[in-house]
Amino acid sequence: MAWILLLVAGLLEVGWAIGMKYTEGFTRLWPSVFTVAGIAASMMLLAQAAKTLPIGTAYGVWVGIGAGGAALLGMVVLGEPATVARVFFVALLLVAVVGLKATSGH
Structure with a gap:
C-alpha cells in the first residue's frame, strides 16, 4: 500500500509542478488553489508512505517521479x-x- x-x-x-506554470506567480486564483492543494496532498501521501518505507527511498522515488514527469510533460505539453x-x-x-524500489527491501 505504501x-x-x-x-x-x-x-x-x-501535477503541482506543472500547475505552477499556470498560476503565473500565484496571481491566478484557481490554478493557485489547485496547485497548493496538490502540494499539500502530495506531501501528506509522501509522509504516509514514509511511515513504512525508508525515507531515503521514499523521498528519492517521490522526487524522481516528480522531476521526470514534470520534464516529460514540459516537453510534451x-x-x-x-x-x-x-x-x-x-x-x-x-x-x-x-x-531505489528494487533495492529497498520492501
Whole structure:
C-alpha cells in the first residue's frame, strides 16, 4: 500500500509542478488553489508512505517521479525542448527510481 501512496504522491507532484506554470506567480486564483492543494496532498501521501518505507527511498522515488514527469510533460505539453540529451537524462531518472524500489527491501 505504501508504494501505491508514493506513486500517487509522485503523480501529484508532477501535477503541482506543472500547475505552477499556470498560476503565473500565484496571481491566478484557481490554478493557485489547485496547485497548493496538490502540494499539500502530495506531501501528506509522501509522509504516509514514509511511515513504512525508508525515507531515503521514499523521498528519492517521490522526487524522481516528480522531476521526470514534470520534464516529460514540459516537453510534451509546454513545448520545452525535447533533445536527445534531455530524454536520456529523464530515462536515467527512471532507472534510478526503479533501482531505489528494487533495492529497498520492501
